[in-house]
Amino acid sequence: MDPKDLSIVGELLLDPKNPRHPEISSQIELIRYFSRDTKILALAKDILENGLSPIERLLVFKDGDDFIVLEGNRRTAAVKLLTNPDLAATPSMIKRYKDLVKGKGHRIPQKAACAVSPDRPSANLWLARKHGGLLSGIGTVPWGAIQRERFDVGTGEAGQYPLAMAILDWLVLPISDDFPISTLSRLVKNPAVRKRLGYSLKDGELKISGNKPKLKKILKRISSEINSGDISTATIESAQDQIDIVNRVIIDLGADPNPGGDEKENGKNKEGSSAYHGKGENYEEEKSDKKSDKPQRSRTTVAPKNFKPLPVHPKSLRILNELKKINVNKFPIASAGAFRAFIEVAGLVYRQKAIGKKPDKNTNLEKVLEDINKHMATNSIMSGSELKKMNQFKSSIDSPISKDALNATLHNPQYTVDPESLRLAWDDMTPFISQLLEEI
Numbered sequence: 001m002d003p004k005d006l007s008i009v010g011e012l013l014l015d016p017k018n019p020r021h022p023e024i025s026s027q028i029e030l031i032r033y034f035s036r037d038t039k040i041l042a043l044a045k046d047i048l049e050n051g052l053s054p055i056e057r058l059l060v061f062k063d064g065d066d067f068i069v070l071e072g073n074r075r076t077a078a079v080k081l082l083t084n085p086d087l088a089a090t091p092s093m094i095k096r097y098k099d100l101v102k103g104k105g106h107r108i109p110q111k112a113a114c115a116v117s118p119d120r121p122s123a124n125l126w127l128a129r130k131h132g133g134l135l136s137g138i139g140t141v142p143w144g145a146i147q148r149e150r151f152d153v154g155t156g157e158a159g160q161y162p163l164a165m166a167i168l169d170w171l172v173l174p175i176s177d178d179f180p181i182s183t184l185s186r187l188v189k190n191p192a193v194r195k196r197l198g199y200s201l202k203d204g205e206l207k208i209s210g211n212k213p214k215l216k217k218i219l220k221r222i223s224s225e226i227n228s229g230d231i232s233t234a235t236i237e238s239a240q241d242q243i244d245i246v247n248r249v250i251i252d253l254g255a256d257p258n259p260g261g262d263e264k265e266n267g268k269n270k271e272g273s274s275a276y277h278g279k280g281e282n283y284e285e286e287k288s289d290k291k292s293d294k295p296q297r298s299r300t301t302v303a304p305k306n307f308k309p310l311p312v313h314p315k316s317l318r319i320l321n322e323l324k325k326i327n328v329n330k331f332p333i334a335s336a337g338a339f340r341a342f343i344e345v346a347g348l349v350y351r352q353k354a355i356g357k358k359p360d361k362n363t364n365l366e367k368v369l370e371d372i373n374k375h376m377a378t379n380s381i382m383s384g385s386e387l388k389k390m391n392q393f394k395s396s397i398d399s400p401i402s403k404d405a406l407n408a409t410l411h412n413p414q415y416t417v418d419p420e421s422l423r424l425a426w427d428d429m430t431p432f433i434s435q436l437l438e439e440i
Contacts, residue, residue: 001115001122006060006067008079008112013066018073019131028087034077035088035097038313044078045100052079052109059126061117070123071130072112082108134380142381144177145431153204158306160430161185166206167199171220175227178383182430183226183233188219190242197246198258210258217255218246225249233428300327302335302422307430316346316437323426328419336417339426340365340401346436347372372436382435401425 006012014030017023024030034040058072069076081088085097101108117123132139143151145161146168153159164185168175187193194200197218198210208215222245225231236242250256299305303323319342328335347368351357355375359368376382405417426433 001059001117003057004114004116005111006058006114008076008109009083011067012058012060012076012112012114013063013068014073014076014080015068015070020073031077031080031087032089034074035081035093036090040074040078040081041093041096041100043074044082044097047075047078047109048082048100048104048107051107052112054113058112058114059117059123060114061119061123067114067116068120070117070120071127076112079109079112141177144179145181145434146175146179147177149181160304162204163189163201163206166201166204167219168223170206171216171223173220173223175223176383179227180232180431182427183231183236184223186233186424186427187222187226187231187236187242187245190239192239192243193246196243196258211255212257214255215257217253218249218257221249221253222246233424237424299423300329301325302328302339302426304426313346313349316342316349319345328422332417332419332422335419335422336401336406339422340406343401343429343433344368346433350436376435382432387432 013027014034016025016030021030021033024033052075056072058076059070060067060072061070081097082101085094085101088094088097129135129139134141146165149159149161149165153162153165159165161181161184164181167184167188168179168181197215198208199215200207200209222231231245236245301324303320305324307320307324319338322338323335323342326335326338344365347365348359348363351368351371352359355371357371373387376387377384401422
């Protein structure tokens with residue numbers, strides 16, 4: 001395929017047969033169609049600020065004097081709307097594009113780097129590679145939580161799982177891309193577990209006070225059991241569960257890396273208060289040994305304030321912002337309702353946009369999650385173990401965000417929702433929530 005720089009407005013036409021939409025023959029109607037999607041507005045803003053991606057060309061084929069865009073229709077539509085906001089479908093979107101461009105018209109890209117295919121059939125192979133899923137490794141393989149963590153840390157960002165990542169890098173384990181790092185993070189950051197095994201994290205570096213070979217043996221077994229699903233969020237819900245697992249592995253392997261490190265019995269400190277308070281994924285290790293032995297205060301919101309993935313869908317974004325502001329310790333009932341509402345709204349939008357199913361009078365959250373589960377599993381978006389986290393939203397009084405629990409919270413005078421259980425539920429669901437938001 002020949003590389004060529006082409007005029008976006010003068011030479012490129014949107015594809016009437018783009019799989020993203022029904023066949024639309026009119027170029028004006030195609031632009032109007034894309035303009036209704038607020039994700040295109042977000043893309044336009046990014047293009048205006050950063051330009052077109054230099055690592056991904058458009059794929060086109062020649063049709064008379066014009067070129068039809070086969071890959072890159074969203075980018076092309078975004079630039080055309082920046083160039084002429086009046087092409088948007090509604091007055092409100094016209095205004096938003098005009099406001100976006102105001103004073104920045106000189107930053108609108110005029111040309112795009114393109115790969116020119118001789119015809120449509122010749123391009124199908126590469127379109128399938130791009131959008132057909134993993135395809136046993138020859139398709140596009142998206143980053144998992146671990147790859148994103150390494151990228152964030154490599155760019156100077158604060159990672160979500162600093163201690164768990166330091167341990168995995170020290171162990172040098174051959175783990176899968178969908179390794180449930182949030183489960184490992186929850187267990188290894190427990191202060192009682194750290195004390196028992198003899199390790200800490202200081203300035204991003206793993207510090208080991210006990211026997212290194214024995215500790216490596218213990219942590220490898222724990223990581224292996226997490227990878228296989230033998231250890232899951234359901235088996236480490238409490239600090240006691242976590243200590244029990246560590247002691248069980250020590251006994252199984254006959255390797256104690258830190259004899260005498262079990263001074264904190266049953267996850268309690270000397271004063272008898274819980275030594276672990278379920279830190280969120282934005283937890284950071286203490287900077288000194290003295291501080292590391294003290295109980296740590298949990299975050300005060302359901303969603304961490306530095307939670308990065310943001311939905312473009314306006315209502316989902318509003319609810320998420322509330323979950324990052326409401327003090328769950330003071331307002332657990334409001335937090336529980338907002339949490340479930342967030343998943344319901346985001347789930348409905350994902351189901352309609354990614355799967356093509358619109359809500360009707362018989363639609364309920366369990367049905368929506370069932371459809372999402374099937375779609376994500378079929379398209380290898382998430383692993384089966386990660387998708388199991390969605391079961392928390394089903395009818396079970398044991399989950400603070402299930403329908404039964406929410407009804408009890410609102411209508412049963414004797415039932416109260418535990419703020420910590422809401423934070424832990426969010427942390428369990430973080431990989432699923434992140435994937436959900438990528439599509440809306």
